Amino acid sequence: MSTASGAHLETAELIEARDGRASDGCREHLASCARCREELEASHQLRARLRALPASSPPRDRWPEVRRRIAGMRRRRRVGRSLFGLAAAAAVIAVMWGGAAASERAAGEREIARLRAHLAELHEQSQLLDAELRALSTRSTTNAQAQALILLEDGLERIDAELASTAPKASAGELGTEALVDRIVLWSGRLELQEIMVQVRHTPLRIGAI
Amino acid sequence: MTLTKVEERVTREQGSAGDQLLARARRGDLAALETLYRLHEGVVYDLARRICRRPEDAEEVLQETFIEVARSLRQYRGEGSLSGWIRTIAARKALARLRRERIRHADPLDDEAVLVDPAPGPTSAHRRLDLEAALHTLSANARAVLWLHDVEGYTHEEIAELAQRSVSFSKSHLARAHRRLRELIGERP
Numbered sequence: 035m036s037t038a039s040g041a042h043l044e045t046a047e048l049i050e051a052r053d054g055r056a057s058d059g060c061r062e063h064l065a066s067c068a069r070c071r072e073e074l075e076a077s078h079q080l081r082a083r084l085r086a087l088p089a090s091s092p093p094r095d096r097w098p099e100v101r102r103r104i105a106g107m108r109r110r111r112r113v114g115r116s117l118f119g120l121a122a123a124a125a126v127i128a129v130m131w132g133g134a135a136a137s138e139r140a141a142g143e144r145e146i147a148r149l150r151a152h153l154a155e156l157h158e159q160s161q162l163l164d165a166e167l168r169a170l171s172t173r174s175t176t177n178a179q180a181q182a183l184i185l186l187e188d189g190l191e192r193i194d195a196e197l198a199s200t201a202p203k204a205s206a207g208e209l210g211t212e213a214l215v216d217r218i219v220l221w222s223g224r225l226e227l228q229e230i231m232v233q234v235r236h237t238p239l240r241i242g243a244i
Numbered sequence: 245m246t247l248t249k250v251e252e253r254v255t256r257e258q259g260s261a262g263d264q265l266l267a268r269a270r271r272g273d274l275a276a277l278e279t280l281y282r283l284h285e286g287v288v289y290d291l292a293r294r295i296c297r298r299p300e301d302a303e304e305v306l307q308e309t310f311i312e313v314a315r316s317l318r319q320y321r322g323e324g325s326l327s328g329w330i331r332t333i334a335a336r337k338a339l340a341r342l343r344r345e346r347i348r349h350a351d352p353l354d355d356e357a358v359l360v361d362p363a364p365g366p367t368s369a370h371r372r373l374d375l376e377a378a379l380h381t382l383s384a385n386a387r388a389v390l391w392l393h394d395v396e397g398y399t400h401e402e403i404a405e406l407a408q409r410s411v412s413f414s415k416s417h418l419a420r421a422h423r424r425l426r427e428l429i430g431e432r433p
Binding site: 044045046049076077080081083084085087089090091092093094096097099100101103104105107108191192195198199 | 272274277278281282285286287289290293299302303306307308310311312314315316337340344375376379390391394395415416418419420422423425426431
């Protein structure tokens with residue numbers, strides 16, 4: 035802005051003024067400058083026109099796909115919970131067999147520690163594969179390889195988005211059993227995709243078999 | 245019964261039905277989730293379409309948004325409107341998609357290109373576009389900031405948080421988007 039020097043307001047200042055956040059200097063300038071008042075009015079009009087643009091609608095019904103993926107998500111959770119239930123039961127039995135007086139809660143805590151360790155292991159393996167894929171990315175690829183890799187990368191991105199959205203700020207140490215199981219399922223899927231990507235990078239002639 | 249009382253009653257009943265729907269959706273009732281989807285698919289798709297470059301990306305965002313809604317609905321505490329909460333999820337997902345694209349393709353349409361004002365002269369003198377067409381000439385980031393700020397009503401701080409960028413990123417993109425739009429639609433000399 036250069037109200038002090040008598041020049042006109044800048045676009046950012048006009049937007050601030052339009053949104054009711056003008057500084058004292060801007061207000062004074064607007065009171066005395068017809069051109070800036072016109073610009074301010076134009077900014078109001080532009081916003082009104084943007085808001086009046088017709089809304090677009092989805093070209094097809096995506097609910098069946100959403101429903102399928104929600105059902106898949108729940109299935110994975112159920113499987114994860116059953117696995118966790120079995121593992122927890124096994125841990126309790128192991129404790130009883132050894133004659134130890136540890137409580138069921140302690141067994142659960144050990145199971146959580148086991149899940150955390152498993153998650154860390156998956157994470158580490160995934161990082162190793164990331165490094166390998168980065169190294170392989172300099173190699174030239176056939177069209178078929180490139181197409182397959184794009185599809186696989188899309189799958190990887192979806193998993194990464196799910197990982198980011200399920201517990202974006204929590205470290206593995208703060209996660210409960212359910213969240214740990216969810217993340218183990220996701221990381222296992224990520225690892226599988228990465229392994230296929232390495233395979234695709236290495237074996238261009240067998241692409242059709244994957 | 246006066247009109248006001250009728251209106252109050254309708255609002256109360258709608259609110260109560262809305263609460264019931266939400267409770268069912270939180271319990272994982274797919275029919276309730278479908279109702280939520282049908283109620284909000286239009287606004288979510290429109291928002292995603294304004295931010296994403298391609299219609300198919302907007303469809304993906306629509307899909308991912310409602311999967312996230314199904315997963316996170318228990319975390320929605322009723323602070324702010326449900327529609328606002330869902331639209332924020334959509335905006336976050338659409339912006340994340342832009343970020344991923346930028347990383348994957350080292351997108352030439354991104355930040356730097358947006359921050360350069362259009363060349364003066366023949367371009368602005370001869371091309372008078374309608375607003376819709378002019379919007380499409382903006383970079384994805386500029387269009388996203390403009391839409392989120394001017395239409396959806398997000399603050400620069402909120403946009404910065406959603407886009408994982410700075411407040412000045414939001415402010416500068418908004419100002420330049422305004423200038424460019426007004427030149428393209430022929431409102432500036």
